[in-house]
Amino acid sequence: MTAAHRHEGVDTTDPRPRPAMSTVGSSTADPPDAARDLGWDEVRMARAALVWLVEPGHRALGRMVREHGPVETLHRILGGAVPERLAKAVSARLNAADPMERAEHLAAETRRLGCRLVVPEDEEWPTQLEDLARIAVDRDPRSDPHTDPPLCLWVRGGAAALTEVMSRSVAIVGARAATSYGAHVATDLAFGLADRGWTVVSGGAYGIDGAAHRGALSAGGVTAAVLASGLDIVYPVGHTSLFERIGTDGLLISEWPPGSSPQRHRFLIRNRVIAALCRGTVVVEASARSGARNTARHTHDLGRMLMAVPGPVTSSMSVGTNLLIRQNDARLVTSASEVLEEVGLIGDDLAPVPRGDDTPRDQLDSLSTRILDALPWGRPASVEELAVASRITPTQVRRTIPLLVMTGFAEEIGSGYRLNPQQPTSAKKSTKTSDPPDT
Amino acid sequence: MGYARVLSIGLVGLVGRMVEVEADLSAGLPGLTLSGLPDAALSEARERVRAATVNTGLTWPNRRITVNLLPASMPKHGSVFDLALAVAVLCAAGLVPAGLVDGVALLGELGLDGRVRPVRGVLPAAMAAARAGVPQLLVPVANGREAALVPDLAVRTVDTLAALLDHLRGATDLPGPDRRDAAPDIDAGRDLAEVIGQERGRRAVEIAAAGGHNLALFGPPGAGKTMLAERLPSVLPELDDESALEVTAVHSVAGVLPAGGGLLRRPQYQAPHHTSTPAAIVGGGSGVPRPGAISLAHHGVLFLDEAPEYQPAVLNALREPLENGEIRLARAIGGTRYPARFQLVLAANPCPCGERGGTCLCSPTVRRRYLGRLSGPLLDRVDLQLDLLPVRAAQLLADDLQPATSAEVGRRVVAARRLSTSRWAGTGHRLNATIPGGLLRSPRWRLPRAATCVPERLVDCGTLSARGYDRVLRIAWTLADLSGRERPDPGDVAEAVDLRTRTAP
Numbered sequence: 001m002t003a004a005h006r007h008e009g010v011d012t013t014d015p016r017p018r019p020a021m022s023t024v025g026s027s028t029a030d031p032p033d034a035a036r037d038l039g040w041d042e043v044r045m046a047r048a049a050l051v052w053l054v055e056p057g058h059r060a061l062g063r064m065v066r067e068h069g070p071v072e073t074l075h076r077i078l079g080g081a082v083p084e085r086l087a088k089a090v091s092a093r094l095n096a097a098d099p100m101e102r103a104e105h106l107a108a109e110t111r112r113l114g115c116r117l118v119v120p121e122d123e124e125w126p127t128q129l130e131d132l133a134r135i136a137v138d139r140d141p142r143s144d145p146h147t148d149p150p151l152c153l154w155v156r157g158g159a160a161a162l163t164e165v166m167s168r169s170v171a172i173v174g175a176r177a178a179t180s181y182g183a184h185v186a187t188d189l190a191f192g193l194a195d196r197g198w199t200v201v202s203g204g205a206y207g208i209d210g211a212a213h214r215g216a217l218s219a220g221g222v223t224a225a226v227l228a229s230g231l232d233i234v235y236p237v238g239h240t241s242l243f244e245r246i247g248t249d250g251l252l253i254s255e256w257p258p259g260s261s262p263q264r265h266r267f268l269i270r271n272r273v274i275a276a277l278c279r280g281t282v283v284v285e286a287s288a289r290s291g292a293r294n295t296a297r298h299t300h301d302l303g304r305m306l307m308a309v310p311g312p313v314t315s316s317m318s319v320g321t322n323l324l325i326r327q328n329d330a331r332l333v334t335s336a337s338e339v340l341e342e343v344g345l346i347g348d349d350l351a352p353v354p355r356g357d358d359t360p361r362d363q364l365d366s367l368s369t370r371i372l373d374a375l376p377w378g379r380p381a382s383v384e385e386l387a388v389a390s391r392i393t394p395t396q397v398r399r400t401i402p403l404l405v406m407t408g409f410a411e412e413i414g415s416g417y418r419l420n421p422q423q424p425t426s427a428k429k430s431t432k433t434s435d436p437p438d439t
Numbered sequence: 440m441g442y443a444r445v446l447s448i449g450l451v452g453l454v455g456r457m458v459e460v461e462a463d464l465s466a467g468l469p470g471l472t473l474s475g476l477p478d479a480a481l482s483e484a485r486e487r488v489r490a491a492t493v494n495t496g497l498t499w500p501n502r503r504i505t506v507n508l509l510p511a512s513m514p515k516h517g518s519v520f521d522l523a524l525a526v527a528v529l530c531a532a533g534l535v536p537a538g539l540v541d542g543v544a545l546l547g548e549l550g551l552d553g554r555v556r557p558v559r560g561v562l563p564a565a566m567a568a569a570r571a572g573v574p575q576l577l578v579p580v581a582n583g584r585e586a587a588l589v590p591d592l593a594v595r596t597v598d599t600l601a602a603l604l605d606h607l608r609g610a611t612d613l614p615g616p617d618r619r620d621a622a623p624d625i626d627a628g629r630d631l632a633e634v635i636g637q638e639r640g641r642r643a644v645e646i647a648a649a650g651g652h653n654l655a656l657f658g659p660p661g662a663g664k665t666m667l668a669e670r671l672p673s674v675l676p677e678l679d680d681e682s683a684l685e686v687t688a689v690h691s692v693a694g695v696l697p698a699g700g701g702l703l704r705r706p707q708y709q710a711p712h713h714t715s716t717p718a719a720i721v722g723g724g725s726g727v728p729r730p731g732a733i734s735l736a737h738h739g740v741l742f743l744d745e746a747p748e749y750q751p752a753v754l755n756a757l758r759e760p761l762e763n764g765e766i767r768l769a770r771a772i773g774g775t776r777y778p779a780r781f782q783l784v785l786a787a788n789p790c791p792c793g794e795r796g797g798t799c800l801c802s803p804t805v806r807r808r809y810l811g812r813l814s815g816p817l818l819d820r821v822d823l824q825l826d827l828l829p830v831r832a833a834q835l836l837a838d839d840l841q842p843a844t845s846a847e848v849g850r851r852v853v854a855a856r857r858l859s860t861s862r863w864a865g866t867g868h869r870l871n872a873t874i875p876g877g878l879l880r881s882p883r884w885r886l887p888r889a890a891t892c893v894p895e896r897l898v899d900c901g902t903l904s905a906r907g908y909d910r911v912l913r914i915a916w917t918l919a920d921l922s923g924r925e926r927p928d929p930g931d932v933a934e935a936v937d938l939r940t941r942t943a944p
Contacts (some may be wrong), residue, residue: 192905195880196895197888220882337899382828383937384638394638398937399930402893415826 040107040117046070047119047152048106048257049099053077053090055146056255057269060086062133062148070151074099109258113232115156120149124161129276135301146269147298149276150255154231158222158251165222165251169199170343171274171299173292174208174284179317182208182285185309187215189282192336194221201226201278203270204239208284208292217245224251226277228270229262271295280305280343282333286320293320300328305342307333364409367392368400372409372419380416441465441502443530443537446544446573447523448564449508449515451727452768452775453688455560455567457544459509460520462527467503471528475508478516478726487518488525490551495600500532514772516726518548519558522577525549525600526607535607544568547579553600557581559694562687565589577603581698583616585691588684588702631670632844636830637663643938645848647823648674649855650917651870653761653783655746655818657810657940658827660793664786667827668710668742671784673845675706675740676853682738685778689737693730707739709781713748721756721766722777728768733760736781746785747812754817757783761820785813785821822872822910824940855920871916876909879916886912890929893936903939911935 040048047070054061060083064073076082077090078099093099110117118125132149158165170193172186186208190200194216200223202209209225216223225246227235231254234240246252255273256266271291275281275298283306286292299306308330311318324330333339364372374389375381383401387394401417404410411420441464449458471485489499506524508515523545530537546564547555561582566589568576575593578586583596595613597603605611634641640656644667647654654671656664678686687703690696696703711720711732718724722731733741743749760766764780790801791809801809818824860869868874878884888895894911897903903911914935915927924931 196899218877219880220885337901340899382639384636387638395642395934398934400933402933402936403929406893406896415828 040103042071043069043121044117044119044152045100045103045107046074048117049074049103050077051151051255052102052106052257053093053099054086055089055266055269056150057132057146057148057272058086058089059146059148061089062151065151066133106257109232110154113156113258115154115231115252115258117152118155118162119152124163126163126166126277128166129273131302132272132276135298147272150273152255153273154254154257156231156252157247157249158224160222162251165199165224166201166277168197169201169224169278170339171201171278171281171295172208172212172284173202173271173274173281173295175286175290175292175317175320176205176207176209177287177317178207178211178285179315181311181315182309182317183211186211186284187218189284189309189333189336189339190215190221190223191219193339194219194223196336196340197221198340199224201274203227203267203274204235204243206236206238210239210242212284213242213246213250217249222250224253224277226270226274227252227254227262228256228266230254230256230258230260232258233261235262267291268294272298275299275302275304278304280307280339282307282309282339283321283324283330284309285311285317286324287317288319288323290320293324296324296328296330306330307339307342309333367396368404368409371397371400372404375404375410375417375419377419380413380418382416386417441531443527445523445527445530445540446542447520448544448546448567449513449519450560450563450692451513451773453563453692453730453777454775455564456510456513457567457571457573458513458515458520458523460523460527461507461509462524462531463505463507464500464502464528464531465505469501469503471504471506473506473508475511476514477508478514480517481515481520484518484521484524484549487521487549487551488528491521491549491553491600492525492529494551495553495604497529497534497604500528500534502532504528504531514727517558518556519546519560519564521549522547522555522597522600522603526603529604535604536609539607539609542573543575543577544573545577546582547577547597549600555579555597555599555603560692561585562588562684562691562696565592565594566684566688568592577613578616584701585687585696587616588687629670629673630845631674631848632842634663634666634670635842637667637827638842639825639938640664640667640827641842641848643667643823643825644671644674645852645921646914646917646938647671647782647784648848648852649871649921650822650859650913651782651856651872652822652914652917653785653820653872655785655787655813655821655824655940656827657787657789657825659788659829662827662829664827665742665744668740668744668784668786669708670845671740671742671782672706672708674848674852675782676849676856677704678706678738686737686739689730689734689777693735695735707736708742709733709736709739710742710744713743713745715749715753717750717752717756720753721760721779722768726770727773728770728775730777731766733757733766733779733781734777737778739781740784741781742784742786744786746787747809751812751814754812755814758816758820761817783821787813789826819906822913823938824910825938826940851921854923855917858920858923859916871913871920874913874916876906876912879909879912886915886927886932890915890927890932893929893933897936903936907939911939914938 050070129149132147135147155162172190174182190212193200200212200216202212204225204227213223213225223246229235231252234243271294275295281295281299283292283296296306308321308324310325310332311321325332331342370390370392371386374386383394383397386397401410405412408420410417444459444461447458447460448455473482473485492499526540526545529535546558546561548558550556557579561578562585565576565586569589569592576586577595577597580596580598586594594616596616597613606613631641640663648671658664683702683704686707690703709732720731721733722728760779765776766779767776768774790799790806792799792801859871863869894903894908898908915931918931918934919927
């Protein structure tokens with residue numbers, strides 16, 4: 001784009017976007033030129049500016065954005081036409097710099113860091129995050145004002161869309177000062193989940209978080225680290241190489257703009273995103289006063305599946321998890337398959353678990369039909385007997401029959417096979433879903 | 440002249456080391472003192488050598504004789520030094536000229552009549568001689584062909600002490616070894632085609648051979664477990680030169696090399712009885728340990744019939760060699776290593792009574808305890824575990840009228856191994872059996888979800904363990920190799936799922 005083109009058309013002296021009359025996302029208003037160069041529309045600019053102004057999850061701001069859209073909200077804030085509580089929250093930053101300038105700077109930074117900004121108007125926005133708006137209503141505002149859904153997310157890595165990666169995800173969280181037991185279990189769970197195509201989500205801390213990421217990475221699966229600082233700031237520094245691997249093979253996610261430092265209260269704000277992204281949260285080890293219990297509370301409030309790994313009653317690092325099982329209706333889990341048993345049952349709107357779909361009999365190929373016709377009702381038949389009855393070689397029978405068992409046509413008794421009394425019915429519609437991407 | 444020195448070779452495990460036998464004659468009470476850590480058999484050499492010398496027509500020197508075996512710190516055992524000892528004493532006494540024994544290593548046991556008898560371990564000894572640059576090796580006639588397996592080594596054979604002395608006096612020349620090819624050691628009469636009706640078992644043998652997988656067969660008596668195990672070697676590929684030399688050397692040290700002493704080209708089959716001791720299985724014995732059944736089965740098959748009946752110590756002793764391909768036996772007198780890269784075949788009845796069908800009276804506890812004797816760590820190393828049912832008439836009908844012969848199956852096995860060798864080149868592995876599960880699940884080799892949905896479902900249901908899942912993957916790769924596919928397809932994985940056991944612990 002030439003310099004001449006950059007200066008025509010739009011009044012660049014006024015960085016404030018016009019109030020959006022149309023709904024967000026479909027706005028046709030021209031964004032400021034500098035931002036358009038970087039591929040950011042005015043919605044993105046507005047959201048980035050808002051995040052810079054107010055700590056994420058602010059309830060009053062969130063409500064306003066939902067009602068009026070981000071562009072209009074920013075406009076009102078800049079014009080001072082906002083409730084007092086919100087005005088107080090933005091005043092410190094507002095006086096420091098021009099939010100639109102900052103947003104332009106962030107756009108450039110984002111591109112420089114190789115990240116992208118994902119906003120709710122995008123196709124790939126994980127809509128399950130909007131559930132946070134529901135729990136934000138009931139909370140006492142003074143104790144926890146930052147429970148609203150994120151306004152936007154900075155994301156690095158991952159060829160696949162965020163929705164797709166997060167549609168089947170489980171959070172594994174726990175103490176930083178994990179024992180070898182906790183680290184072992186976290187690694188094991190993450191490995192098992194990632195191995196079966198599930199995404200593992202955790203923070204970026206030492207201990208359980210790190211173990212979970214390593215387990216998922218060693219299974220060749222997708223793991224996502226939700227950070228409480230800008231994506232350009234590595235915290236803790238000892239996880240530099242781990243974050244690099246996650247940035248390559250998995251996802252680094254943050255709702256803080258680049259340059260934000262990891263402050264103590266931000267970890268608590270961040271926890272609600274981990275809980276809301278996933279279909280369930282597993283707490284592996286937690287002391288009585290652990291941040292993981294905060295994530296567990298959000299999980300419970302969101303109605304997501306809360307799971308905990310039990311530990312020795314003598315271990316202080318398992319006091320929190322044991323208490324979750326005892327008091328907070330956390331499900332006791334000990335293995336990846338038990339975790340899948342829990343999260344596979346909820347969320348019909350999300351992608352189904354990778355189970356074989358019931359296929360009506362008429363969809364079977366001729367080989368399967370011939371074997372099915374040969375299967376007895378009563379005494380199970382061995383593969384060799386089936387081969388005689390169906391006039392197919394034993395090898396072919398063996399190559400086919402486990403699939404018939406999985407789809408529910410046959411059942412396995414001892415070393416033989418027979419018809420399953422509960423044949424799959426064709427009434428069940430074939431919900432053939434696309435298989436998860438193979439790595 | 441009262442001193443002479445002759446070369447011989449001693450063995451420490453599979454490694455031959457040059458030994459110098461020196462003799463000294465001095466004034467004093469007549470007698471023979473032997474030093475240099477001899478064992479009982481070697482100490483008895485005094486009497487054998489004396490009688491043999493006298494019966495050959497020579498006079499035994501009535502002097503004080505001291506014989507020392509160098510290096511004195513290395514323990515020496517057996518009768519292999521008899522010949523060297525006799526020549527050293529006779530040279531020291533001046534009864535034969537010493538000039539011709541310079542640079543000649545002598546091996547052989549002497550009978551009282553002066554005949555030279557065969558000894559164990561000639562092949563590793565000959566290899567040591569070649570390594571040490573000894574120009575000539577003298578061995579008993581019966582060991583000639585064995586010594587001749589080592590290239591670039593001049594071998595002469597001797598049948599009596601008299602002939603050797605004639606040679607040393609320059610009267611006659613000793614013959615070289617018989618280099619005619621020994622009869623090929625093909626194990627005729629054990630062909631896979633003879634196992635009728637047990638199609639599942641034959642398929643398992645083919646897969647085990649192709650992928651190098653260890654095999655466990657569970658089934659009632661009469662299901663054909665032993666027949667199948669005996670036929671596994673017949674479908675394994677022939678050993679290459681290096682492997683064949685290793686195998687032959689172990690058999691030579693153990694003294695079980697078949698008469699004729701040719702190179703063992705076929706994979707060996709060992710089936711020790713279930714009462715065997717740990718020492719018999721993994722090697723042992725007093726002094727320097729001798730190779731056991733697992734080393735004799737090196738590059739071959741070790742079959743443990745009625746596996747739960749073996750002592751737990753025996754079964755657990757197999758774990759380390761299964762992992763490392765060798766056994767390290769440490770003894771106070773000195774440790775030794777024997778190769779033991781064998782393919783394990785286990786067979787077991789589902790319960791102690793072994794009755795088929797409905798007549799078994801064993802309680803569930805008894806049955807579980809019986810198979811529970813096969814420890815988890817041992818079964819973890821057995822990729823292919825399957826149940827065999829007694830042959831029924833239907834199976835006889837289902838079977839091909841002409842099942843594939845061992846030769847046909849062997850050709851498929853060779854082709855499959857060629858595929859797996861080229862695929863795993865660079866990973867340090869050749870056979871699918873040794874591939875760690877992590878590598879199979881790594882992004883490069885992971886199978887598409889469409890192919891693995893069946894075993895994954897079983898894992899989710901809890902009827903297949905994580906290790907069982909890895910075993911299914913390994914077998915699926917071998918099935919793909921056997922059908923020449925680049926990667927396992929869903930059918931291969933499904934067949935691997937079917938070929939698993941339901942009765943094992």
